[in-house]
Each structure stands twice: as structure tokens, then as C-alpha cells.
Amino acid sequence: MVVLAKPPALEQISLLRSPELGPGGASSFPGVPAVDLSNPGAALAVVDACERFGFFKVVNHGVPMGVVDRLDAEAARFFASPQAEKDASGPANPLGYGNKRIGSNGDMGWLEYLLLAVDQAPVPKASHVPSSSLRDAVNQYVGAVRGVATSVLEAVAEGLGVAPRDALSRMVTDAASDQVFRVNHYPACPLLQRLPDSYSVTGFGEHTDPQLVSVLRSNGTAGLQLALHDGRWVPVPPDRDAFFVIVGDSLQVLTNGRLKSVRHRVVANSLKPRVSMIYFAGPAPAQRIAPLPELLGHGEQSLYREFTWGEYKKAAYRSRLGDNRLDPFRI
Numbered sequence: 357m358v359v360l361a362k363p364p365a366l367e368q369i370s371l372l373r374s375p376e377l378g379p380g381g382a383s384s385f386p387g388v389p390a391v392d393l394s395n396p397g398a399a400l401a402v403v404d405a406c407e408r409f410g411f412f413k414v415v416n417h418g419v420p421m422g423v424v425d426r427l428d429a430e431a432a433r434f435f436a437s438p439q440a441e442k443d444a445s446g447p448a449n450p451l452g453y454g455n456k457r458i459g460s461n462g463d464m465g466w467l468e469y470l471l472l473a474v475d476q477a478p479v480p481k482a483s484h485v486p487s488s489s490l491r492d493a494v495n496q497y498v499g500a501v502r503g504v505a506t507s508v509l510e511a512v513a514e515g516l517g518v519a520p521r522d523a524l525s526r527m528v529t530d531a532a533s534d535q536v537f538r539v540n541h542y543p544a545c546p547l548l549q550r551l552p553d554s555y556s557v558t559g560f561g562e563h564t565d566p567q568l569v570s571v572l573r574s575n576g577t578a579g580l581q582l583a584l585h586d587g588r589w590v591p592v593p594p595d596r597d598a599f600f601v602i603v604g605d606s607l608q609v610l611t612n613g614r615l616k617s618v619r620h621r622v623v624a625n626s627l628k629p630r631v632s633m634i635y636f637a638g639p640a641p642a643q644r645i646a647p648l649p650e651l652l653g654h655g656e657q658s659l660y661r662e663f664t665w666g667e668y669k670k671a672a673y674r675s676r677l678g679d680n681r682l683d684p685f686r687i
């Protein structure tokens with residue numbers, strides 16, 4: 357007999373104060389930098405955005421909209437299927453279908469999701485993806501965004517003056533690299549209309565991504581917010597045609613803190629459902645994560661004690677979503 361855990365109710369999900377931009381706050385955030393990777397100067401623009409915000413968007417990326425639309429349609433079909441069918445792909449542990457529970461340490465959000473290992477090979481038949489059409493759409497989409505992540509990491513190396521150009525991107529193209537893909541569905545949350553305006557419901561709690569970089573796109577519904585380096589939260593205007601790039605903890609360490617991972621979160625929307633898809637580019641488990649020697653100035657010491665991606669991932673999965681996971685590795 358299969359016993360299904362009852363999904364947690366809204367009362368168990370934390371409320372958030374809506375972002376307070378403070379005096380001059382909104383105007384002092386110039387907005388999310390947009391980079392066309394084919395432009396001359398793109399490498400420096402990428403590094404500048406990663407230093408200032410740990411976040412930017414890639415425009416004119418060349419990924420056919422058909423690939424994106426196909427996954428949008430398949431994801432919508434999956435999330436609209438009967439609960440029992442979705443539950444058959446879960447509970448997420450950590451991979452599979454998850455409903456409101458994020459990770460295994462008590463974090464919860466107003467969402468359901470599919471979390472998949474995508475590595476280099478196509479998502480296998482025996483994975484948590486129930487339909488072959490969804491599996492094909494995921495494989496095609498991931499193939500395309502892996503290319504975006506690779507180009508971004510090449511631009512980072514070039515912009516930082518690191519040789520060879522693939523010093524970072526080869527950690528992702530490595531046959532043993534650890535790549536994860538998640539499709540999130542944040543249902544509309546009409547109960548929000550009964551809360552005072554300054555409150556919202558947590559969709560996905562604040563966190564940094566442990567990997568090198570993450571490539572995110574959404575269906576154009578608002579909800580994503582990011583923390584600036586001074587701690588202020590700002591909303592990210594949705595753009596369904598762009599890919600948002602998020603710097604992860606591992607890239608922060610490889611650059612000895614020059615590029616910083618960015619805390620981000622999602623708040624529920626009262627009226628419109630939000631669907632997002634995120635590709636997490638992680639290195640091979642045995643990959644050593646330590647500042648690249650070219651990035652250490654004369655006499656400059658590493659800010660972190662050395663670890664492998666496998667060790668970091670294990671520590672991450674034992675942590676709570678909002679923890680500062682790099683702290684225990686700081687020297």
C-alpha cells in the first residue's frame with residue numbers, strides 16, 4: 357500500500373513582508389542588466405553584472421521559441437494532470453515530484469515542482485518524468501540552455517582574463533558533471549487578497565544556489581525577487597523571452613568572492629499562476645572547488661578552505677534553504 361503524505365496547508369507556509377525599497381531604493385536599482393552574448397564587450401558586461409548583482413539576463417540568445425513553448429505546454433499539461441498521477445512521480449527525494457515541501461529539512465513554499473537529474477545524457481525513460489512527450493521537451497530544452505550556461509561561463513573566463521577560455525565551462529561539459537533541472541508551478545494564491553497589502557506568501561524561500569550558475573526562465577508572471585548586496589530586496593520584472601542567469605556559490609569560491617552568489621526568492625501571486633524552469637549547472641562530484649590561481653593576486657589567500665563539489669552538495673542537502681551554506685567553508 358502506498359501512503360501519501362498529506363501536503364501541508366497554507367498556514368504552514370511563511371508569510372513575507374513585501375519588498376521594502378526604502379527611500380530612493382527603487383531608483384537606486386538600475387534594473388536587471390541585459391546582455392547579448394554575441395556583442396563585442398559581452399564578456400566584460402557579464403563580469404560587471406556578476407560582480408554587482410550576481411544576476412543578469414541573456415537576450416537574443418538564439419534558443420528557438422518553439423523549444424521553449426513546447427516545454428511550457430508540456431509542463432502545463434503535467435501540472436494540470438490528476439493529483440494521483442503527479443504523486444506517482446514523487447515524493448521528491450530529492451528528485452521527483454514535490455508538493456510544497458522543498459528539500460528534506462522542513463522548508464515549504466506555495467508551489468509544486470518536478471526536480472530531475474539531467475547530466476549529459478537524455479533524461480531516461482525510467483526517470484520521474486511520466487510522459488515521453490514531456491521527457492522529449494525537457495531533453496530538447498536542457499540541450500539548449502546547457503549551451504547558454506556554457507557560453508556564459510566562457511564569457512566569465514574571458515572577462516576575468518582566465519585562460520583557457522573553457523577553464524570554467526568544461527566543468528559543465530565534463531561527462532561526469534552534475535546537472536539538475538527543475539520545473540516549478542506556483543498556483544495563483546487567491547487567499548493573498550485577504551492579507552494586508554504589505555504581506556505576501558512564500559513561493560520559494562530565500563536562498564543561494566549551490567552550483568556554478570543557474571539559467572532560469574518563467575512564463576512572464578511576476579514573483580521573482582533578488583537581494584542586492586546591501587540586503588535590499590528588489591522585484592525582477594518578468595521577461596518570458598529572456599534567460600536569467602544566477603551566480604551560484606561554487607562560482608563565488610572559484611573567483612575567490614569576486615563574483616558573488618545572489619540570494620533570491622519567489623513570492624506567490626494572488627491571481628496568476630507562475631511557471632518557471634531552471635537549469636542548474638554543477639560540476640562533477642570529484643571537481644575541486646578552490647579559487648582559480650590566475651584570480652589570486654600577489655600574496656592573496658583563498659577565502660575558503662578547499663572542497664569538492666560532492667562534499668559541498670552533501671552539506672547543502674543537510675542545510676535549510678535560507679542558510680548561508682558557504683559560511684562553514686570560510687577561512
Ligand code: GA4
Nearest residue numbers: 450458459460463565566672673675676677
Ligand atoms: C537550491 C537550488 C536548487 O533548486 C536545488 C535545491 C535543493 C532542492 O530543492 O532539493 C535544496 C536547495 C537547492 C539548497 C539547500 C537544500 C537543497 C533544498 C534544500 C533545502 C535543487 C539545489 O541544488 O539546492
